[in-house]
Amino acid sequence: MGDPSRRGFISVLAVLLSTGWAANHFASLIPVLREHEGLSHAVLDGVFGIYALGLLPGLLTGGVLSDRVGRAAVVLPGALVASLGTVFLLLWHNTSGLLVGRLVVGVGAGLAIGAGTAWAADLRGKAGTVMAGVVLTSGFALGPLFSGLMAQFAAFPLATPFVVSALLSVCSVAAAAMWSRTPTSPSAVLPLPADGERSVRSALIWALPLAPWVFASATVSFVTMSARLGDRYSGPLLPGIAAALTLGAGIIVQTIARHRDWGRQAGSAGAGLAALGYCLVAAGGAHPPLALFVVCALTLGTAYGLCLRSGLLDLETLAPPASRGTLTGIFYVGTYLGFGLPVLLVVLEPSLGPSIPMLVLAALAALVAVIRFRAVLASYQPTTLEEYAS
Template sequence: MSDRRVNRVFLGVILLLLSAGWAANHFASMIMVLREQLGISSMLLNSAFGIYALGLLPGLLGGGVLADRFGARPVVLTGAVGAAAGNLSLMFSHDGAGLLVGRFIVGLGVGLAVSAGTAWAGRLRGAHGVTSAGIALTSGFALGPIASGLLAFTLPGDLVVTVPFAVTCLFSVAAVIFATIVGDVRAPVPAPTPRLSTNPQAPHTQSRDTSRTESRSMSKALAVSLPMAIWVFSTVTTSLVILTARTSSNFDNGVLLPGMASVLSFSVGLGVQALGRRFGWGRISGIVGALLAALGFALVAYGGEVAPVWVFVLAAPILGAAYGLSLREGLLGIEAYTPPARRGTAIGIYYVFTYLGFGLPVLLDALMPVWGAVLPLLVLSALAVGSAVVRALQIRRGYLPAR
């Protein structure tokens, strides 16, 4: 088995995950387009954005379990085709039922692709593959809203709705074709990747921590990862949907706001993931991620129901950094502590908790008449601080050893 063949297969996995992120998140820009062009209500559009998460739940769990049992490749390809089918449906059907059904199908397909695709990347490249999978997914989440927002801004009115959905479908199909052509390799499962100190002058520390991480279990993997999971998509959803909606009245062209939020949030999220991989950032970066989430939620709360532009510019990158650090630390926890035979299942469970954040806009809409625009975000900020405390205690008590 040549390295070149493995590289081609790995590239196929990365393209599938990139297309999955694009297929999922380009709808953030289409919310503004559908609202302005077709007069669809914010409540229905936020519901369509959130119902995607309901499709994700069985997709993520089922994709992980099926990947463990039958292999990741057929599951990922099926998911990518499903995501394309959902967006194809959305291209033609814009009534209430059409939006909800289409987004549900997209969620189901993306769920299959994400959990099985991350497991596939981990099988091919170990911890490097898992973190690369997170970066590819983040890139798709970033590029989707940017591309759809730019298309909506430049295209004539009769094409502004259909073309962004068509481009998304074509990208998904192209990724499926490429991955089908390159096939798969039966690479050996990489050796466990313990979360060790990177200090070469401390071999005794490495030996001690290796003995700690030899005991792998699903419960430990989830215990260290789930406190990070809940701040992954709740942060970027706050930036792309909630913050853009609250800022739109203070901005000349609201259709560009989701794309701008995507640039501000996901570029920082990608940056911190890449820097963390390059410099081997340790376990404390999870604490930083949760605290940044708390700060971002507090800033959005400060902006109120009609947020000034400066709050948008400041909060979006902070929430993006929280997203990137939380995603990276959660995936590394899964990779480090999950038994290899159950990695797909663990990734699926982890991503289920991350994607609960996509329901946040609907939840805040429902709470608005009772709690207002500020209090729910302050509660989220306090909960994020609580997650930082949990992780700090795990580190202090030795449950989360140095790496």
Template sequence: MTQRHTRATAVSTHGEASQGAVTPLADPDRAAHRRTTVVFAVVALLLLSSGWATNHFATMIAVLRDQELFTPIVVNGAFGIYAVGLVPSLLIGGVLADRFGPRPVVLTGALAAAIGNIVILLWQTTPGLFLGRLVIGLGVGLAISAGTAWAGRLKGATGMVLAGIVLTAGFALGPIASGVLAYFLSDAAAVAVPFLVAAALTCLAIIASLVIGDAKAAPIIPAIPPSTTAPPLRQPSMKRALATSIPMALWVFSTAIVALVTLTERVADQVNAGILLPGAASLLAFTAGVFAQGLARRFGWGPKAGIVAASIAGAGFLLAGFGGQSPPIWLFVVATLLLGTAYGMALREGLLDVETYAPPERRGTTLGIYYVFTYVGFAIPVLFSWLLPVTGYVMPLVVLGILALGCAGIRA
């Protein structure tokens, strides 16, 4: 029996149906089951608000530029300093979740994300913007890695998949809501209200968690009865979890950032949408991502879905590249949908790889490392700006497309 077949059999369609090779025991205490469900809903709210708190800045960039509160260099620098806070906190959040439990780490991270948005709201200067984005990065990194581990502890593989879907929804709703608010409000309120709403939603999630508390994970038993003749089930391995999940991580935010930044910048002159354009791009990309994740969960797509994810990413990059400097609107829409679909599927497959192979006591740490590699994609706009005078618009995207297709071949 091959390792791939063993994994598919033991985990049952990539681990989701069987909660990571295990099946919950029948619980005579329905109240305990209901409590776990309520706590999981609060975890989902924390992840959604964290995604909202960080990604609504994609729309607020346009607002800040239109009102000339900051120069383009300063606004782009805010992305860089955000990453300075995010990357180490993703790793630290996973390690702390393994050691102290995920709940205190998530609440600390969510509080930091709310404080960061309030700092930008109250201190609209360059130091205030940089400090706010740094604090948001630190907080969101803690909340994402530890929150996904918390969801997995409560609901197994299903919880980790749903965590990815909810986080994606937060990434989508933040830019859309902030764009709509900024469009209909006066200049001063257009800056203040979106940051206030992001902070308020995060605080609401924190309060809900403080009131509800936590729940213990359900007892579990092996999904496959032990047999003296059957081959042994795979041993949990952090190395194996990273070897399978990182090739998926590379196509998570790289696809999203090309859709939301690279393509959006190139069609901005053709669309008179102003500050609504980033929100529209987010709606297309992240809705496609959520839809793809939902279909995968509904129909129990197995590990081969990762091959499809990387292939779709390759197709989206190639299409975006062939559009050149000023792609037509139809190409922008189709490429954004493809890249958003790849984002959702790659995120789901990477999370399930971690849940399937990582040792339970190291799952938070493994998730943190996985998420660090997903955020490598945020370097693409800076890299493209550096390469543009030398290569033009087409070549970098074609190279990304070829690399994604190569990754699909390796996973196959």
């Protein structure tokens, strides 16, 4: 099947794809669970968001462990834990079962995603970092789309999507276990530059301000906006299509940015587009028109893709390689806080309405865009990182 190192890299990407699928396909099953199990919007938003609670310790411990014991020893068990959570979701459809299943999926995904992204960077440098972001986004997009189709047309709408997701996870882990090879020391992959500009502090200062706008943008589109259209367009296909539009836009913009080698101002543009998207969501109110829903999905999806790509490249470029797994985990913790945003909006809506919280988010994202834009302009000076900053 060709170059073994290429097969190994592809198998790592396959684990990221299946883990992204397992993490996000639940969004399309929310309407089915509401209809078949009689669960409320608040309960299902809580089930969706508790994933982030499991994710946080997984990301933090997974990144640190992978820097010490190797990527494979963390990524592959993490992906299997995510598949175990999927099995819980398959077998247990009451509130407690769904909460436990999503929590376990979150823990497993946390172990696999941050360390898996660092693993791809170890194997292919900048190209590996970019591809990890694109493939992970593809899993986030394809999972809800295909699970929505299966829930709509398959004979067992609450079983088939979970079975498919679990099988994908197990098969990808088996392939990676056979084909992947990881450096024994990540620091050997990319040495520190002579001028010592790589540091934990500089990497986090550049990357972390972009993190909140990654999944906050995505979930506002395919959870919050889908729920606001639910009184007119019901069924599992709506959130699946919303996720496909949002994350499809994210995949496309990351691919274009990779081919055209966009620089650090792409992150400024991503935060600016997040601000614009939140303003559009605010303008739509509690009952947005379908056309605005599509525009919001594309705008927020583009913001998601640019913020994710730029944040990961900040880390790949500026982080000491021996700390790359830890810092990638920290960055992803910041991004995944956005999964709790739909629940927060549900809590705030009775007192503040549907628009004011979105305008506050828009103001914060715009502030980040302006600060980063000015900082990138100020950084235009000869350095060993000049190519990335240009």
